[in-house]
Amino acid sequence: MSTFVVLLGPPGAGKGTQAEVLAKELDLPHISSGDLFRENLKNQTPLGKKAQEYMSRGELVPDDVTIGMIRERLKQPDSGRGAVLDGFPRTPAQADALAALLGEMGSEVQVVPYISVPAETLIERLSGRWTCRAQGHIYHEKYNPPKTPGKCDTDGSELYQRDDDKPETVKNRIAVYDQQTAPLIAYYRDHGKLVELDGTQPIEKVTEQLIAAVEQK
Ligand code: ADP
Ligand code: AMP
Numbered sequence: 001m002s003t004f005v006v007l008l009g010p011p012g013a014g015k016g017t018q019a020e021v022l023a024k025e026l027d028l029p030h031i032s033s034g035d036l037f038r039e040n041l042k043n044q045t046p047l048g049k050k051a052q053e054y055m056s057r058g059e060l061v062p063d064d065v066t067i068g069m070i071r072e073r074l075k076q077p078d079s080g081r082g083a084v085l086d087g088f089p090r091t092p093a094q095a096d097a098l099a100a101l102l103g104e105m106g107s108e109v110q111v112v113p114y115i116s117v118p119a120e121t122l123i124e125r126l127s128g129r130w131t132c133r134a135q136g137h138i139y140h141e142k143y144n145p146p147k148t149p150g151k152c153d154t155d156g157s158e159l160y161q162r163d164d165d166k167p168e169t170v171k172n173r174i175a176v177y178d179q180q181t182a183p184l185i186a187y188y189r190d191h192g193k194l195v196e197l198d199g200t201q202p203i204e205k206v207t208e209q210l211i212a213a214v215e216q217k
Pocket of ligand 1: 009010011012013014015016017018125126128129130138139140141143144199200201202203206
């Protein structure tokens with residue numbers, strides 16, 4: 001039996017931070033659509049070039065492109081036992097496509113932890129976020145600082161600030177989330193999959209409640 005967990009929440013809610021720990025705990029791959037796009041952008045693949053302008057404006061990459069990328073990722077053998085999905089789905093059409101893809105694999109989404117954080121907190125979270133160049137490990141200069149400033153604790157690579165974490169772009173990303181992604185809260189609640197978590201608590205507290213919620217389902 002496979003386990004698919006979808007982490008839902010606005011940009012800066014802590015999805016990437018929690019997905020990494022949860023994936024380790026469950027021994028499943030962590031699939032982040034944003035990381036996959038950034039990897040393609042770094043390697044200047046056709047997919048990366050297609051996504052670039054949308055990402056820099058803080059808009060969503062079109063559904064067909066995004067769904068195609070996730071379809072390929074789910075075909076990799078390590079996804080057979082399940083995955084922790086972070087940043088996908090982000091629209092109702094993507095959620096329908098995910099249900100169909102998992103259906104073909106004889107599986108389904110088991111649980112959707114929704115990490116809830118008010119908009120006023122998100123700007124501060126994202127303006128202090130530092131991301132690791134090599135593998136996308138996530139830090140915050142105040143809430144989760146690296147041991148050595150500017151260096152990733154895990155792999156020693158350089159930390160950088162994402163271009164789309166500038167306050168102007170973040171405001172647009174939050175508006176896009178409210179319009180296009182927030183409807184998924186009701187979508188997954190109606191399917192009986194949603195578990196809401198208070199994402200304003202310290203990172204470890206959210207992790208504790210997340211693991212408990214997933215194990216309960
Ligand atoms: P998302 O993947 O949802 O966009 P991240 O996991 O990248 O969010 O977290 C955004 C920023 O907020 C990062 O700098 C991270 O270190 C920080 N952060 C994550 N969870 C918390 C928390 N519970 N309290 C304070 N800061 C947090
Ligand atoms: P993230 O790393 O999740 O903050 O995503 C960074 C950017 O990648 C987003 O602002 C979008 O431009 C793009 N992106 C990531 N996931 C998706 C998705 N599921 N659908 C459309 N665009 C996405």
